[in-house]
Amino acid sequence: MDTSDLLILSRISKTFGEVTALRDVDFHVGKNEIVGLLGDNGAGKSTLIKIITGYHHPDPGGEILFKGKRIDNLSVAKARDLGIETVYQEKALADKQALWRNIFMGREMTTALGVLEIRRMREVTRRLMVETMGFTSAAVIPDTLVRTLSGGERQGVAIVRALYFQAELIILDEPTMGLSVSETRKALDFVRGIKRAGKSCIFIDHNIFHVYPVVDRLVILDRGHVAGEFVQHAVSLDELTHKLQEVARTGSLEGTPRDAGP
Amino acid sequence: MISRLEARHGAADSSGPGLARYGRRHAVQLGTIAVGLLIWVVFIIGAPRTFLSYNIYQAFMSTTPFFALMALPLTMVIIAGEIDLSFPSVMALGTAAFAYTLAYTGDLTLAFFACALAGILAGVTNGGIVAGLGIPSLVATIGTQFFWRGVVLVGTGGNGVSLVPTRGTVFYSMMVGRLEGLIPAQMLWTVFMAIAVAFLLNRHRFGAHVYLIGDNIESARLMGVNVRQRKMLLFVLMGVAAAFAGLVASLEVTYFWPTLGDGYLLTTIASVFLGGTSVFGGTGTIVGTFVACFIIGAINAGIVAIGLTGFWTQLIYGLIIVLSVTLQTALSRKLA
Numbered sequence: 001m002d003t004s005d006l007l008i009l010s011r012i013s014k015t016f017g018e019v020t021a022l023r024d025v026d027f028h029v030g031k032n033e034i035v036g037l038l039g040d041n042g043a044g045k046s047t048l049i050k051i052i053t054g055y056h057h058p059d060p061g062g063e064i065l066f067k068g069k070r071i072d073n074l075s076v077a078k079a080r081d082l083g084i085e086t087v088y089q090e091k092a093l094a095d096k097q098a099l100w101r102n103i104f105m106g107r108e109m110t111t112a113l114g115v116l117e118i119r120r121m122r123e124v125t126r127r128l129m130v131e132t133m134g135f136t137s138a139a140v141i142p143d144t145l146v147r148t149l150s151g152g153e154r155q156g157v158a159i160v161r162a163l164y165f166q167a168e169l170i171i172l173d174e175p176t177m178g179l180s181v182s183e184t185r186k187a188l189d190f191v192r193g194i195k196r197a198g199k200s201c202i203f204i205d206h207n208i209f210h211v212y213p214v215v216d217r218l219v220i221l222d223r224g225h226v227a228g229e230f231v232q233h234a235v236s237l238d239e240l241t242h243k244l245q246e247v248a249r250t251g252s253l254e255g256t257p258r259d260a261g262p
Numbered sequence: 263m264i265s266r267l268e269a270r271h272g273a274a275d276s277s278g279p280g281l282a283r284y285g286r287r288h289a290v291q292l293g294t295i296a297v298g299l300l301i302w303v304v305f306i307i308g309a310p311r312t313f314l315s316y317n318i319y320q321a322f323m324s325t326t327p328f329f330a331l332m333a334l335p336l337t338m339v340i341i342a343g344e345i346d347l348s349f350p351s352v353m354a355l356g357t358a359a360f361a362y363t364l365a366y367t368g369d370l371t372l373a374f375f376a377c378a379l380a381g382i383l384a385g386v387t388n389g390g391i392v393a394g395l396g397i398p399s400l401v402a403t404i405g406t407q408f409f410w411r412g413v414v415l416v417g418t419g420g421n422g423v424s425l426v427p428t429r430g431t432v433f434y435s436m437m438v439g440r441l442e443g444l445i446p447a448q449m450l451w452t453v454f455m456a457i458a459v460a461f462l463l464n465r466h467r468f469g470a471h472v473y474l475i476g477d478n479i480e481s482a483r484l485m486g487v488n489v490r491q492r493k494m495l496l497f498v499l500m501g502v503a504a505a506f507a508g509l510v511a512s513l514e515v516t517y518f519w520p521t522l523g524d525g526y527l528l529t530t531i532a533s534v535f536l537g538g539t540s541v542f543g544g545t546g547t548i549v550g551t552f553v554a555c556f557i558i559g560a561i562n563a564g565i566v567a568i569g570l571t572g573f574w575t576q577l578i579y580g581l582i583i584v585l586s587v588t589l590q591t592a593l594s595r596k597l598a
Contacts, residue, residue, distance in 0.1 A: 055484065076486045092484055094477035096544040105474055106485035114467040145287075 004068070006031050006169060006200050007052070007084075012062035014047050021047040022058075023224045029169060029200050034191060036211035036232075037204045039221035040248060045204050048221065049171055052202070053086050054079035080107075083168030087158045087175060095147035100125035102146050103161050128160050151178050159190050163197075170194055171202045176210045188214055208244065212237050222247050290538030290590055291550040297536075298557045305560065309567050318563065320444065324514065326559035327448035329526045330552070331507040333533040334452075334459045335499045337551045340534055341463070342496055343476040343543030344392060344399040349504035349530065350523030351410035352384040356505025358414050361423035361518040370433045377505050384410060385501025386494070393493035414520050423518040438513045448510045452555075455503070460548040468492065476543030528579040533558050535586040540594070558582070 007029040014022040022044045029035050039045050050056040051064075054074040058064070064071045066082050086092070093102050100121045109117040109124075125142040146154060155175060162170050172191065176184045191214045194201045205211045211218065212232065218240065220228040227247045230240065285292065306313045332349050339346050359380035364373035384406065391402040428434045439447045463469035471492050474482040483489050507526075512518045537554035539546025558579070565574050 053484070076484065080486055086484065088481070088484060092481045094474050094481055094544070096477045096540075097473055101470060101473070104470075106471075106482065106487045108467045108470050110467050116465050116467060116470060118465070 004031065005029065005065075006033075006067060008063075008065040009048075009052070010063045010065075012048070012051060012064070013059045014044075014051060014056060015059055020224055022051075025221075025224070025226055027219065027226065029202060030216075032195065032198050032200055033217065034195055034201045034203060034215045036208075036215035036218040037202055037221060038206075038208060038211060038218060038244065039227075042223070043221040044224045045221055046173070049086065049173060049202070049204065052079070052169075052171065053084060080165075083166065084171070085162040085165060085167030085169070086171040086173060087155075087162050088173045092158050093146050093154055096145060098143045099129070099140070099146060099149075099157065100142040102157055103128065103164065105161070107165065124164070128164060151180075151183065155179065155183065155187055159187070167199060169200045169202070171204070173204050174206065175203070176205060176207065184210065208237070208240060212240065220244065220247055288547070289593060291547050291553075293593075294536060294538050294550050294557070295553050298553050298560075301557060301560055301564070305564055305567075312567055316444075320446065321563065322556060322559050323449035324438075324446040325562075326555055327446070327452040328507055328511040328514075329530040329533065329558075330452045330555035331448075331455055331510065332500070332504050332526070333530045333537075333551050333555050334455050334548060335496075335503040336530060337534050337537065337539050337546050337548060338459060338463055338469070338472050339399075339496050339500055340539050340541070341476045341543060341546040342472045342493060343479065344493060344496065346388060346399065346403050346497065346500045347527065348384065348388060348403040348407040348410060349500060349507075350525075350527050351407045351414065352381060352501055352504035353508025353511065353523035353526065354414045354520060355384055355410045355508075356380040357508040357512045357518050357522055358418060358423075358520070359505075360509055361425060361512075362417075364425075364427065365423065368427075370428065370431060374433070374509075377509050378502055381502035381505030382498055383501070384504070385498030388501065389494035389497035392497065393490045411523075418520045420520055422520060425512060425516045425518055428513060429516060434513060437510055448514070451506075451510065456548055456552045463548060468495070472496065473544060476545075478544075528576065528583070529558050529562070532579045532582045532586075535583050535590070538586075538590060540590065541587045542591075545594075 005028045007027075009025065009027040012022055012025045012027070013020070025044070025048060027048065037045055037048070047056060051058050051074075054076045057074070064074060066084075071078070071082070092105075094105065100118075103125050104121050109121050111117065122142040129140065129142070140149070140153075146157065149157070159175070172187075175187045175190075179187060188210060191201060191203055195214075195216075203211055203215055215232050217232060218230045218235070219226060220230075220243070228243060230243075235243075302313075312318050332353075336346060336349070356377045360373045360377035363376040364370065367373070388399070388403055388406055391397050391406070392399040435447065437447055437451075441447060441450065463472060471482065471487045474485075474487055475489055475492060479489060504523075508522055512522060533555040534546075534551055535541065535554075536557060537547070537550030537552070539551065561578060561582075562575065565572075565578065
């Protein structure tokens with residue numbers, strides 16, 4: 001961990017009533033680094049993500065630094081202004097609304113009085129669809145309702161939305177869940193695209209076979225704390241699988257040197 | 263390559279498939295309009311003397327606004343996935359504030375502001391309970407419905423207040439006068455309300471957020487929509503509209519009854535659902551509600567014209583609500 005990191009979280013804890021979701025978590029993402037976040041259900045992955053996106057506020061005592069600056073009272077709007085963008089699996093789309101309304105959800109193009117600039121938003125959506133999402137079917141237009149799209153297409157919409165708004169750090173929450181093999185490949189290509197574009201990414205997934213090939217570093221979360229951390233090229237897929245099983249069994253990685261820096 | 267694709271997308275926008283898509287998208291609203299026309303034709307055939315004269319339409323335009331003025335903003339509330347059942351009592355609360363301020367000060371402007379303030383107060387209360395504390399609006403607004411009714415009944419001791427002093431004032435003509443002796447002023451207010459609400463819903467950021475909240479509240483929150491503030495504003499709009507509707511309905515008869523609002527719950531809600539607004543939130547249109555209001559108004563008149571007793575009205579409105587929400591759901595599943 002060094003000060004040139006894009007995002008640094010130190011000693012982050014989060015309790016919901018009696019339940020401790022995160023305990024003294026240290027986590028960081030370097031510039032142009034793809035970090036894989038692994039862990040079982042209930043390990044605290046989503047809580048950690050929701051703290052980074054400003055949805056949850058961490059318990060007092062921790063510290064969040066973005067581009068070296070301390071961030072207090074992070075909110076969803078503030079996180080977005082900083083350039084932290086999340087792609088949630090399907091959840092983040094409004095099904096009964098048109099494609100363009102989803103692209104601009106919560107960030108509509110308006111005049112000073114709040115009047116929607118519908119034509120402009122449709123135009124941008126059309127351009128994004130053709131140039132970035134690769135929708136070539138004439139049946140899909142900016143006014144198409146999202147519920148009529150396939151799972152992969154929805155993922156495309158959510159991903160393109162993040163890209164369009166120039167995110168510095170893109171968080172992918174299980175982007176391959178429920179996708180077909182070819183759709184998964186497309187989603188993984190997008191992760192590589194983030195790397196090429198010089199941006200950073202946190203990639204959360206259950207499936208290490210999806211995470212491993214595209215990340216620079218892997219962080220394993222277990223029962224609310226960081227159980228292990230590996231640089232991708234220093235560990236093979238077999239070793240990793242082995243270690244994940246060990247974590248699942250014991251909750252920690254005894255005797256494994258914690259390899260920090262990228 | 264890109265230009266060819268764009269050309270294809272562009273073509274899909276305007277030609278045949280676009281029209282079919284429009285029909286599918288607005289199937290429920292088109293259905294409502296068709297039902298409206300059908301009922302109209304039936305009434306003209308059934309009672310040509312009544313339904314071919316202007317009088318009946320003037321009657322529609324004078325009484326339908328009493329609930330249309332509330333059904334229009336209620337459409338937005340329901341699109342956002344919430345409900346307000348307190349508006350009949352808020353009608354009485356607002357008009358009570360008007361009547362008493364007028365009686366004590368004799369100042370119409372002050373009385374009008376008191377009415378609006380009562381509406382805002384009722385809206386803030388509902389909004390605070392629902393958006394602030396996260397209590398389901400169904401329960402919260404049943405509670406406030408009884409509460410505000412109680413406040414009015416206790417405050418007035420159950421007695422009405424005459425509004426005769428308003429007669430002959432410019433204010434009176436503006437609220438319930440007859441334009442050119444033909445068009446009731448409240449009809450113009452209803453048209454104005456419909457245009458304002460439609461603009462807000464379709465052309466403004468506020469409306470975009472209303473749809474998003476009703477469709478997927480979690481994603482709206484995650485994408486930075488201020489859900490709490492939007493809902494608060496919805497309930498305040500609803501409260502003000504209800505107070506205004508109460509005032510219009512009372513001025514029309516120049517008397518304030520403390521039971522004002524009784525009977526408007528069913529007609530208002532029936533109008534929204536008959537107009538094609540989804541009971542699950544996320545979809546609905548102002549055009550649909552507007553047309554449906556007049557269908558409900560016509561049915562009301564029709565029941566009387568046909569010679570059925572007033573007892574039938576509840577049965578019929580109940581049926582309309584149940585039928586429209588079930589048909590709508592069945593239809594949208596089929597078309598999805």
